[in-house]
Amino acid sequence: MFSRLRTIEMPVDEYLKKFSHLNTDKSRRRWSEATCHRAPHKPFLLLSIMDLIAQGQIIENFFEPSFELVDTWNGYWQAIMPINKHSTMAYPFPRLQSDGFWHRVANPGYDADADYNVSSMARLREIYVGARLDDRLFALLMDPVTRELLRSTLIQTYFSAEVQPFLEDQAFVNLAAFTYAKDVIAGIKESTESFAQGAPEIHRVRDQGFRRAIVSLYDHRCALCGIRMRTPEGHTVVEAAHIVPWSESHDDLPANGLCLCRLCHWSFDEGLMSVGRKYEVLVSERVRIDSNMPGHVLTLRDRPIFKPEAERFWPGQENLTRHRTSCFV
Known part of the structure; x- marks a missing residue:
């Protein structure tokens, strides 16, 4: 029984560590204290995926850059970012691959491992059909308990104490x-x-x-x-x-x-x-x-x-x- 528990716990620990060490821009000039002086794009994408999983809209380990996912990502951005600061989900979607658990799936004629310049959703959909997570991570996200552990890690790591309640409210909404x-x-x-x-x-x-x-x-x-x-x-x-x-x-x-x-x-x-x-x-x-x-x-x-x-x-x-x-x- 103990060994079975350890096999469950170890992947959680592994991904809790990965979630708390995402490769993000850390420019204090560009990012305020609200996001701990780090770009929030990747945390917003992961939070959005968790929300669609919780809603039952995602049941398989494949994520298209759908309008539903974009709309959810936009909701997080608008919840805490200044009204005059704009961005797009096109930035984090291909770049999350650098964190070791996200795997791009390219359209025919494109290389999933190549680093293309992607700055718009039109360009993103031209190159990529979607992405997958590590199977172990997806299994953890499908479980409500471990999903909330991973969600809490993202919120507590990349956002100030003042902002965290707004993100929790956004997930509830x-x-x-x-x-x-x-x-x-x-x-x-x-x-x-x-x-x-x-x-x-x-x-x-x-x-x-x-x-x-x-x-x-x-x-x-x-x-x-x-x-x-x-x-x-x-x-x-x-x-x-x-x-x-x-x-x-x-x-x-x-x-x-x-x-x-x-x-x-x-x-x-x-x-x-x-x-x-x-x-x-x-x-x-x-x-x-x-x-x-x-x-x-x-x-x-x-x-x-x-x-x-x-x-x-x-x-x-x-x-x-x-x-x-x-x-x-």
Whole structure:
């Protein structure tokens, strides 16, 4: 029994040491005390992978540079980094190989062991199909207990005591929002109503979960104009919008949601656009007033909206009627 325990413990000790000695930039000029004067890119990538494993989105030892992984990495970056400091997951993804447990998998025509200059997600996806971890490390990450040990090592090693709670909150929000999004899609109204009150973290869970559910149901396409644009860095032009405001409805279910681009979202909230009884686009005559130049918005009038494939996810006419009567003019 003792020897079996030792075989389990030794890999944990090995990877705890490796996680606490990642090859990172240590320029005090570039990195603040919040990240212990070290580049946080690699810790953020490992934390993001742990989150997707905890959510059940990763079940095999292979990691694509997917939009879900990029979005999670961006969430960690935005949680603690200055708003004017930008970066991309393209930096740590290929460079983590230098730490001895991460193994790049190249696309045909490229060498996984060659050090290419990668500074954008487009270039990353051109060269690499993904990456793998040591099998022993992946097994440790699949176990909740050892996964949390490794997560704690990353947070405590590379981030100041003041920042650590924000990263722990981010991990909680990521997991809870994933669960919340599944409940939204499943139509569990009791789950969404339970989030009517709560701490700021609870509001973040609801916001992130609602966005994840609605945007995925519409496949990142604006319901009113049909535009779909995603950058390689994981940014999307669309947002999740409530038909009846959350403050009035406490309803995050798909029947009260629309996926809208920023222009259509603003126009919808301002009552300049709506959706008719036959799911056609409505455009208010107010768009023509004064010196307005509505451009393509006028061409959308009477066109059918873009809806999810399954009818149960379509916007509810009861909610749309309320928007038409109380907001649209």
